Amino acid sequence: MTTAVxxxxxxxxxxxxxxxxxxxxxxxxxxxxKDAKLALAHMYVAFTALLVGxxxxxxxxxxxxxxxxxxxxxxxxxxxxxxxxLLGLILTTYFIMGFQLAAVSxxxxxxxxxxxxxxxxxxxxxxxxxxxxxxxxLLNEASVLYTFYAPLQAHWIFYAGLALVVVGSWIEGLSQxxxxxxxxxxxxxxxxxxxAFMAVVNNLMWFVASLGVAIEVLFQxxxxxxxxxxxxxxxxxxxxxxxFGHALVYFWLLPAYMVWYVVIPKVIGGKLFxxxxxxxxxMLFLLFSIPVGVHHQLTxxxxxxxxxxxxxxxxxxxxxxxxxxxxxxxxxFELRGRELGGKGVLGWFRQLPWKDSRFLVPFIxxxxxxxGGAGGIVNASYQMxxxxxxxxxxxxxxxxxxxxxxxxxxxxxxxxxxPHLTGRTLTSRMNSLANTAGILWAVGMFIMSGAMHxxxxxxxxxxxxxxxxxxxxxxAEWISYQFAQAIGGTILFISILVIIGVVxxxxxxxxxxxxxxxxxxVAEGGGSTPAILxxxxxxxxxxxxxxxxxxxxxxxxxxxxxxxxxxxxxxx
Amino acid sequence: xxxxxxxSDDNLKGTLYATFGIGIIIIVIWALCFxxxxxxx
Numbered sequence: 001m002t003t004a005v006x007x008x009x010x011x012x013x014x015x016x017x018x019x020x021x022x023x024x025x026x027x028x029x030x031x032x033x034k035d036a037k038l039a040l041a042h043m044y045v046a047f048t049a050l051l052v053g054x055x056x057x058x059x060x061x062x063x064x065x066x067x068x069x070x071x072x073x074x075x076x077x078x079x080x081x082x083x084x085x086l087l088g089l090i091l092t093t094y095f096i097m098g099f100q101l102a103a104v105s106x107x108x109x110x111x112x113x114x115x116x117x118x119x120x121x122x123x124x125x126x127x128x129x130x131x132x133x134x135x136x137x138l139l140n141e142a143s144v145l146y147t148f149y150a151p152l153q154a155h156w157i158f159y160a161g162l163a164l165v166v167v168g169s170w171i172e173g174l175s176q177x178x179x180x181x182x183x184x185x186x187x188x189x190x191x192x193x194x195x196a197f198m199a200v201v202n203n204l205m206w207f208v209a210s211l212g213v214a215i216e217v218l219f220q221x222x223x224x225x226x227x228x229x230x231x232x233x234x235x236x237x238x239x240x241x242x243x244f245g246h247a248l249v250y251f252w253l254l255p256a257y258m259v260w261y262v263v264i265p266k267v268i269g270g271k272l273f274x275x276x277x278x279x280x281x282x283m284l285f286l287l288f289s290i291p292v293g294v295h296h297q298l299t300x301x302x303x304x305x306x307x308x309x310x311x312x313x314x315x316x317x318x319x320x321x322x323x324x325x326x327x328x329x330x331x332x333f334e335l336r337g338r339e340l341g342g343k344g345v346l347g348w349f350r351q352l353p354w355k356d357s358r359f360l361v362p363f364i365x366x367x368x369x370x371x372g373g374a375g376g377i378v379n380a381s382y383q384m385x386x387x388x389x390x391x392x393x394x395x396x397x398x399x400x401x402x403x404x405x406x407x408x409x410x411x412x413x414x415x416x417x418x419p420h421l422t423g424r425t426l427t428s429r430m431n432s433l434a435n436t437a438g439i440l441w442a443v444g445m446f447i448m449s450g451a452m453h454x455x456x457x458x459x460x461x462x463x464x465x466x467x468x469x470x471x472x473x474x475x476a477e478w479i480s481y482q483f484a485q486a487i488g489g490t491i492l493f494i495s496i497l498v499i500i501g502v503v504x505x506x507x508x509x510x511x512x513x514x515x516x517x518x519x520x521x522v523a524e525g526g527g528s529t530p531a532i533l534x535x536x537x538x539x540x541x542x543x544x545x546x547x548x549x550x551x552x553x554x555x556x557x558x559x560x561x562x563x564x565x566x567x568x569x570x571x572x
Numbered sequence: 573x574x575x576x577x578x579x580s581d582d583n584l585k586g587t588l589y590a591t592f593g594i595g596i597i598i599i600v601i602w603a604l605c606f607x608x609x610x611x612x613x
Binding site for chain 1: 584585586587589590591594595597598601602605606608609612613
């Protein structure tokens with residue numbers, strides 16, 4: 001889909017030599033070519049991870065149906081680890097870093113040589129770490145799933161590899177923050193570009209959150225797996241993991257919100273409803289993403305009920321920016337739909353560009369986020385957590401949130417970002433294929449995730465391999481839902497193949513041309529943005545205070561009542 | 573000043589309904605699960 005030449009955002013006339021006319025290329029704001037190369041490197045890894053991780057997912061649902069056995073001695077928990085690590089950690093982190101880098105370069109300006117060099121260093125550290133961790137999983141030395149809970153013990157190279165991925169992402173995030181700081185120095189007193197601001201918030205949240213997993217890996221898992229210490233404090237390791245693990249969910253989600261707030265309004269020809277509302281919601285996500293990890297540990301002994309309750313309450317605050325986002329999106333859609341002639345209370349809805357994959361595919365993701373969010377509230381509801389804890393309901397939940405809302409938004413963004421970076425265009429044929437993939441995804445996920453939710457309510461456990469549990473009557477109730485998961489998973493894999501086909505086309509075969517990097521302007525009457533929303537010191541102090549309140553006593557309790565700990569187990 | 577009667581085209585009534593609609597969906601799902609929880613525990 002080629003972009004209209006009437007893009008008003010930047011006209012570089014003053015920079016052109018005398019007598020030279022503007023070309024289409026000059027009228028579009030482009031990501032710097034060298035930055036584009038770095039961003040593209042991330043896309044190669046991200047979509048390779050999608051293909052391999054998706055295949056592992058397909059094998060998993062086949063095994064769980066009871067009608068298929070893995071060949072060549074491949075273990076179920078091995079492919080479960082491949083699926084989780086490649087899709088939950090690698091696809092996401094690479095896409096996010098590539099997208100944010102492009103977004104910062106597009107809106108705050110090209111990275112300096114030093115900043116770009118940092119970006120490449122981070123990229124290669126992440127890639128070395130990914131190869132190291134993947135090798136250990138393929139050698140069946142690390143079938144510990146993507147949560148790598150102790151006392152399951154992987155080879156130390158697996159943990160070191162994941163640590164490198166995190167350190168690499170820190171360095172990349174730093175390069176993006178440095179570009180934002182440079183912009184603010186060069187434009188004192190002005191409101192920063194929204195996308196660059198959002199990328200900075202996500203990076204800051206990632207820094208603070210990943211400290212938990214860094215401490216867990218460096219001070220617990222590595223010495224333990226190297227044999228330097230014999231035992232590990234399991235509760236401490238899980239608490240550190242979930243301090244990181246829940247914020248990880250928001251690290252995935254915020255780039256999707258960047259697309260929803262800033263890109264989608266432009267794609268539909270409308271404007272951002274309010275810059276201030278978008279920034280406030282991001283700051284609220286920064287505050288309430290981290291001091292809430294204990295809601296993943298509601299059934300664990302060793303953490304006092306009061307602290308669990310406090311973190312449940314803090315978790316519920318996340319509903320506020322979530323509904324602010326829903327309101328902002330609907331307002332953007334309604335304003336644009338009415339401009340296009342939509343009448344009545346909901347008539348504007350029909351006017352939206354339903355055939356444009358840059359809109360339709362992320363929109364399917366937005367719809368999936370509604371039941372996904374509702375399910376999340378059930379998960380976090382203290383006592384009600386017992387209903388679904390460690391059941392496959394939870395797997396169904398995060399396949400709606402991360403594996404639909406988030407990744408469909410990433411794919412929708414890739415359909416313009418990749419051609420923007422490669423200097424190609426999304427043709428109408430590829431656009432139709434992309435829409436087909438989005439619809440297939442919606443159908444496949446409805447079947448698979450729906451079956452997971454129901455089976456979970458019937459008590460089916462998550463993670464575990466197929467079993468009749470000694471002919472148990474209750475386990476027999478789950479079988480039909482496991483078949484449904486296999487059917488849904490197959491449709492999802494077909495969708496992945498179509499998406500990979502579109503991405504390959506956009507990388508190497510699509511016609512040369514110009515594809516826009518859409519960035520919306522703020523609607524008239526959107527109000528001014530209060531400076532406090534960019535005062536990171538104030539929000540940082542509140543964040544640290546909340547983390548200290550939520551975690552100081554639980555961690556102190558865990559340390560002071562520390563048991564002897566556990567030796568490592570290799571059950572695969 | 574002309575007596576201008578506001579219609580749904582002049583405001584964000586659709587947005588308001590849609591946002592509240594999401595809230596209602598969340599509450600209904602939560603209530604159904606709560607019912608299951610009460611039955612089971």
